[in-house]
Amino acid sequence: MFIMLPKYDILTDEQIQTIHDNTMRILQEVGVEFSYEPAIEIFRKHGQKVDGHRVYFDREFVEEMVEGAPSEFTLHARNPEHNLICGGNNTIFMPGYGAPFIHDVDGNRRNATIQDYDNFVKLAGASKNLHMTGGNVVEPQDVPDETRHMSMMYSHITNSDKCFMGSASGYEKAKDSIEITALLHGGLDVIKENPALVCLVNSVTPLKFDDRMLGGLMAYAEAGQATIIASLVMSGSTGPATIAGALSVQNAEVLAGITLGQCINPGTPVIYGSTSAITDMASGALAIGNPECALFISASAQLARFYGVPSRGGGGLTDSKIVDAQSGYESMMTLFAASATGINFVLHSAGILQYYMAMSFEKFMQDDEIAGMVSRYIKGIDMTEDKLAFDVISKVGPGGHYLTQKHTRKNFKVEFYKPSLSDRQSYDGWANNKLTANQRGNQKWQDVVENYVSPVLDPDVKQKIDEYIAKRSKELL
Amino acid sequence: MFIMLPKYDILTDEQIQTIHDNTMRILQEVGVEFSYEPAIEIFRKHGQKVDGHRVYFDREFVEEMVEGAPSEFTLHARNPEHNLICGGNNTIFMPGYGAPFIHDVDGNRRNATIQDYDNFVKLAGASKNLHMTGGNVVEPQDVPDETRHMSMMYSHITNSDKCFMGSASGYEKAKDSIEITALLHGGLDVIKENPALVCLVNSVTPLKFDDRMLGGLMAYAEAGQATIIASLVMSGSTGPATIAGALSVQNAEVLAGITLGQCINPGTPVIYGSTSAITDMASGALAIGNPECALFISASAQLARFYGVPSRGGGGLTDSKIVDAQSGYESMMTLFAASATGINFVLHSAGILQYYMAMSFEKFMQDDEIAGMVSRYIKGIDMTEDKLAFDVISKVGPGGHYLTQKHTRKNFKVEFYKPSLSDRQSYDGWANNKLTANQRGNQKWQDVVENYVSPVLDPDVKQKIDEYIAKRSKELL
Secondary structure, three states: OEOOOOOOOOOOHHHHHHHHHHHHHHHHHHOEEEOOHHHHHHHHHOOOEEEOOEEEOOHHHHHHHHHOOOOEEEEOOOOHHHOEEEEOOEOEEEEOOOOOEEEOOOOOEEEOOHHHHHHHHHHHHHOOOOOEEEOOOOOOOOOOHHHHHHHHHHHHHHHOOOEEEOOOOHHHHHHHHHHHHHHHHOOHHHHHHOOOEEEEEEOEOOOEEOHHHHHHHHHHHHHOOEEEEEEOOEEOOOEOOOHHHHHHHHHHHHHHHHHHHHHHOOOOOEEEEEOOEEEEOOOOEEEOOOHHHHHHHHHHHHHHHHHOOOEEOOOOOOOOOOOOHHHHHHHHHHHHHHHHOOOOEEEEEEOEEOOOOEEOHHHHHHHHHHHHHHHHHHHOOOOOHHHHOHHHHHHHOOOOOOOOOHHHHHHHHHHOOOOOOOOOOOHHHHHOOOOOHHHHHHHHHHHHHHHOOOOOOOHHHHHHHHHHHHHHHHHHO | OEOOOOOOOOOOHHHHHHHHHHHHHHHHHHOEEEOOHHHHHHHHHOOOEEEOOEEEOOHHHHHHHHHOOOOEEEEOOOOHHHOEEEEOOEOEEEEOOOOOEEEOOOOOEEEOOHHHHHHHHHHHHHOOOOOEEEOOOOOOOOOOHHHHHHHHHHHHHHHOOOEEEOOOOHHHHHHHHHHHHHHHHOOHHHHHHOOOEEEEEEOEOOOEEOHHHHHHHHHHHHOOOEEEEEEOOEEOOOEOOOHHHHHHHHHHHHHHHHHHHHHHOOOOOEEEEEOOEEEEOOOOEEEOOOHHHHHHHHHHHHHHHHHOOOEEOOOOOOOOOOOOHHHHHHHHHHHHHHHHOOOOEEEEEEOEEOOOOEEOHHHHHHHHHHHHHHHHHHHOOOOOHHHHOHHHHHHHOOOOOOOOOHHHHHHHHHHOOOOOOOOOOOHHHHHOOOOOHHHHHHHHHHHHHHHOOOOOOOHHHHHHHHHHHHHHHHHHO
């Protein structure tokens, strides 16, 4: 899906340069800590100053490495119709990531299961507004931790033919994700040429990266698969309580990660990732459904453009525990900000409640609608001659109406987004059962899952993947 | 309140010119109908071609008249601290306008009363996020239609010292609004010099203006009070089913109205108003909480800038009948679009449900929060040296935390918006009573109204207004 509007740049060129300069000073004078020895070794080889686990970066080195990263790349799906371009004017929506809990329609909480996982993948597979089925859409608590990464991936592969994400939890699990994807696409060399997998590498804010994530980064970069280098600065606790300061910490972390990726495999696809948000200073907890977070998202889209790499940020973000007005306005703010400012890769587009702690099926339906709405907005206004409509305006004249005009019948389905969850009835129509969007979402997601038909997977391919997972499970369990 | 971010221009200069050219062609070749003889007489005097009620405009004449309208003006409150600049980088929020019904927390409907009216004015008076108490905030059904315009105005004057709107329902009611405001401010000459009143003049789409509205426009223009010339094109029924076509019809109507205002009193303050939206093609009803409406809002902000006049558009717009996720995401979309694209005067910022048919106190609290959130967003990112925070970033270093830093304590209250309705608790905290935003809003608005203290009104001024209303009521009833 494309942004056809001019992208909303909230920062001036001078402000971008200010953040860049502040970031470079942090990288040079404060440095970043890497706990993973192979990473430190790489930086040492590239002539960077290393002191224990701390690396101090040369400005020119970072700028040169980041410069070498591709500005866009194609992510390949097993159904080529679902191939995606990541970067440029493209916006990719997908479900939430990593939540351990499910909140139900009444606000009750339970652990997520693999059945939930399958259902979210089916909902994303069925959605017209989501482009990928995501990754780690919930943490299914009923499958063993050791093999969970493969169970999750198997759900994506068997329930949909859209693109998906793999695990970055250490070098070994990352390798499993890559091997399985290679089986799906016809070999490691095939996906090295045509990236088919993307993973999420998070920094440990402030200014650190841990073993697990660095191992993942290394495996993906070596295999030429895409990596999101993401920083979640909690302004006020893991970063300064100012947007500009937290943004600088985030920027330093992300550039350090991108630099590492490019050192490992020059030209490997990377994505500039931000999930920075604020700390609720009363409780110390993360708060994501707020205007400060929308500012982080917007600024990050622009920083990524400045560095010439695709961006990741935003989503349908909320601190609410249930699908209500708060979940609606917070999610719209953060998804609208992401879309209008030109974020390319929008993890967490659908389903998230309570600052990433929970997924909800009703919330998924809410966000699917929001994704459709913002997609229509960023398509903008078609100003070709037929759309300017002078002839029909002249024909109808003052005081007439357009309902029966051919021009109307021809155009409204193209011009107007068709809502799936929103209610446009009269009061009396609605008052027959007085359903809220939460209640309508509850009916709707069950209908979609019930009617979903998974796309056929080549039985030979499926068998190879089954065998790989069986073999690896024996080793791991 | 200011937009400190660059304004979001969704149209290119070329697209603006295209709409302008299409509009000029409509004004010249299709024309606009005015049912009010004095208006037609004015156009005839200015050399425009008149055929019955239809006026065909010269392009140069319209361009010249619109050029003469002020780009911004100050609206005066009885408390000068609440004076407002309308135009430029300023955004003014106020309650909804004109709804006959109240929907309660459970989605039940009843007629609005003058007690409701007072309560909405008090909520707007108490709000940090709303700048005016609005006008016609509901249609109170328990006061006589003949004198309702004065009952409503009296509520604004006695319950708050912020700016408010007057009636534009015909020349006589408009005159009452102006006379009462003159009593409040010390004379007609005082408010002619320092405008203190603004009214809403709606076209009759497509391409018409009726007697009542033209009478209002004439009275306000003569008295030097501000007039919003607003068009609500229902794309698909009262206008073409294309955004570009409907926008052109809207633009023709608004420019015709602005031209008339400037003919009556050159330099009189006018506001370019858009409430254009779409038709729900299934029912034929208006639908306002949608991306097409957000595009109309955004494009209108830019058209008004092109013409050098303040803009009105947007609000917390929704088609929902209750405060739920839909009311949340639709209202955020339309208020965010209005704010980021630089709309100056945002009628309907708080309280509206069901495409202008109803007001809700819970919705008011939802929208007050949304207004606070978007206000924070458009304040942007402060990049002064202290906010860049290099020193504290250096001091805390990798792996540390910022919670106890002086820099944090000093900055978080300035940088972070403090929510009033949104819940940021943990799941367990929230699960104690599982309140939705709708339920919290219900508690909150009652607290605010209960604790509200109306600002003191000079007893002599009050007596004069009382006498005026008593005298006029005798004549009208």
